[in-house]
Amino acid sequence: MMIVMKEGASEAEIAAVVKRVEAVGAHAHISQGELVTVIGAIGDREHVANLGLEGAPGVDHLVPILKPYKLASLEYRRGERTVVEVDGRKIGGDRFATIAGPCTVESREVMLDSARIVKDAGAQLLRGGAYKPRTSPYSFQGLGEAGLRLLAEAREETGLPIVTELMDVRDMEPVLEVADVVQLGARSMQNYTLLTEVGRAGVPVLLKRGLSATLEELLMAAEYVLKEGNPNVMLCERGIRTYEPSYRFTLDLMAVPVLRELTHLPIIVDPSHAAGRRSLVEPLSLAAAAAGADGVIVEVHPCPEEAVCDGPQALRAEQFADYLRKLEAAAELAGKTLAAV
Ligand code: PEP
């Protein structure tokens, strides 16, 4: 249930509602809007309804949220979209964000080169995994803490905020020291312990859709993070598994406008992992931008032929600036501007 307070409701009136909600065992989640405060009462709907909060001092009206996810729903924010701020960069709203870099941190030279390439071309954030979820246990698993140190160095040099994956709660501390945005990969989308912990940490989260997850399951995963009081969640469509074998995954671009109807959270598209090959990355990115995505996360490598992983899908350094220019035009079609760094 959503309890919408009157404009100008006092702190004491809000506190009184929270107290009554909590008294029936529900969780009260306060959201301070521009004009009014909304209290999300998350718990047994019947118990909250029986409180008779209509007419209580400061309460304007009550709105039931029928979806299984509450805090992630568009209704909960009364249509106002979340803008996640990462080190001064705004993601969401009328901005189009660009996150770029290699698949994994593989060496100091490649990481710093990649960082310079994406920075010079005008990307906003730098990606690179120090911990890699690989299908085969025999594949390169990431440099771990040594990789995190290289990411910190790349940020130091370029000033670009870092997006990097966290796979295991045991690595929280070192990852949080370096990550400006914690990526939770497709394979971790339903790791509920991890979701809860990043929720508690309050750090911005890029939550990737599982290979076979429905949009509702993705939103329920986001709910785990939001429920812990962390509002900085971005969703990422990265391709789902279908029966079509001609490309790595099927980029579900329909998810973009559909998610916009369901949630206030920013929606990022990863064309690289969906495509699996370079030639598809640009057309998919343009389509994502035109469809109203809030940004892309894309792989770029100084020498894709030598990349330790995902080389075939990495954009080349020399094509990246031109790619961003085209992306800017496509984002404009959806009323968004490529955020200036
Ligand atoms: C990645 O972005 O590096 C990655 C492994 O993506 P996903 O979790 O979507 O496969």
Ligand code: MN
């Ligand atoms: Mn990759």
